[in-house]
Amino acid sequence: MFTRLKTGAAALTLGLLTACGSAGVGGTAGVIEYWLWDSGQQPGYQKCADAFQRQNPGLRINISQYGWDTYWSKLTAGFIADAAPDVFTDHLARFAQYVDLKVLRPLDDLAPTSDIRDGDYQEGLAELWKGQDGKRYGAPKDWDTIAIFYDKAALKAAGVDPAQLQNLAWNPQDGGTFEDLVAHLTIDVNGVRGDEPGFDKTRVKTHGLAAEGSGGAGWGQTQWSAFTGSAGWQATDRNPWGTRFNLDQPAFQDTLKWYFGLAEKGYMSTYAEIGGSNAIGSDKQIQSGMAAMGLSGSWMISTFSKLTDAAGKKLDIGIAPTPIGPTGKRASMFNGLADSITTMSKQPEDAAKWVKFMSGAECQDIIGESGVVFPARPEATEKAIAYNKAERDLDVTPFTDQVTDKTTFLFPVTTNAADITALLIPRFDAVYIGSEPVSSLTEVNNQLNNLFKVAQ
Structure with missing residues (x-):
């Protein structure tokens, strides 16, 4: 985290x-x-x-x-x-x-x-x-790498075979089979699922997908990095020690528009529900029934394995790979x-x-x-x-296969890391909340590039 x-x-x-x-x-x-x-x-x-x-x-x-x-x-x-x-x-x-x-x-x-x-x-x-x-x-x-943790009971109640999670695909236009599943796992307070007529996105009991904040503090590692990575995007011109940033690229902005759009549709936990920047993790959201599944890191395996419901009964948790993206491959930050x-x-x-x-x-x-x-x-x-x-x-x-299948990409390593993070957090928060459009990230991209011009 x-x-x-x-x-x-x-x-x-x-x-x-x-x-x-x-x-x-x-x-x-x-x-x-x-x-x-x-x-x-x-x-x-x-x-x-x-x-x-x-x-x-x-x-x-x-x-x-x-x-x-x-x-x-x-x-x-x-x-x-x-x-x-x-x-x-x-x-x-x-x-x-x-x-x-x-x-x-x-x-x-x-x-x-x-x-x-x-x-x-x-x-x-x-x-x-x-x-x-x-x-x-x-x-x-x-x-560490990223994968999907899910509540097996939630999938069973939705009539979903866990095997379906092995080959999910997404795209920024309609979300693909991944968004189809997220919508189906979403349930409003009246018991209507996200892919059914009459679904009320303003009164959701269980979201199909948990969220762990906007991702501004860690390049979206447990939020959107698996999607931007499988769209073929990378944060900097080279890694490590990149000096030019790519937040203005269509592949990145289209992906984030789709990703944060899941919250607007009611399919993903909102900024307010998870406590803003002090986000409660996917583990707590799944444990409480706020979400049916969520992306998280391999360092959370032990935590997820110990989750219990309100009655103290151990939750049956499964793990699935990140979905396949527009590049035809899945991806995970390494x-x-x-x-x-x-x-x-x-x-x-x-x-x-x-x-x-x-x-x-x-x-x-x-x-x-x-x-x-x-x-x-x-x-x-x-x-x-x-x-x-x-x-x-x-x-x-699902975590280790990303390494053996060579579908990983490296965490962006740059100088000026503290200044970069200070710029990214409020901007990504604003996009998640909906107070700023994804296109506003072009401006912050220019600010990031200017950091290195000043340093030179």
């Missing part, structure tokens, strides 16, 4: 303060401070820490977990006050700016992490964590996390030992066997697939 990034002014302040800071805090001698935000992953990484400490008796790992919003605000404050951890879980939406601000230590310069090989990880994943200088600033941790070392660490070589261990086969297998995420190493990913099938009776291959 994404949230609002720092404003440009805050980023500038961070840069000035870190430039004149002292040696930093991090962990005390022999204690490596490690931060992460995902509570679901903490038990697995504690097992990794235990194994690491057995192999390195003079070192101890202290893991701190914070919620998403708190995590980034504490990390920013830590950079400013020289109180950042030795190692932290990094995100592609932030790392480019952290590289620019010189708060990340190149892993190539540290002996334990100098020999990390791109080929040990899912194709293309390790290269994402290299700066424009060619140096590596993050060791691959895990990866994102990933990594572990980075701060320039403030007083023990960078020891911190690098911990980072190398987390990206190595032993720890990756431990994480794979926990079934929470897909580890960066292919062999460990297979363990996650097996765990979900055996322990949760969940077929998670």
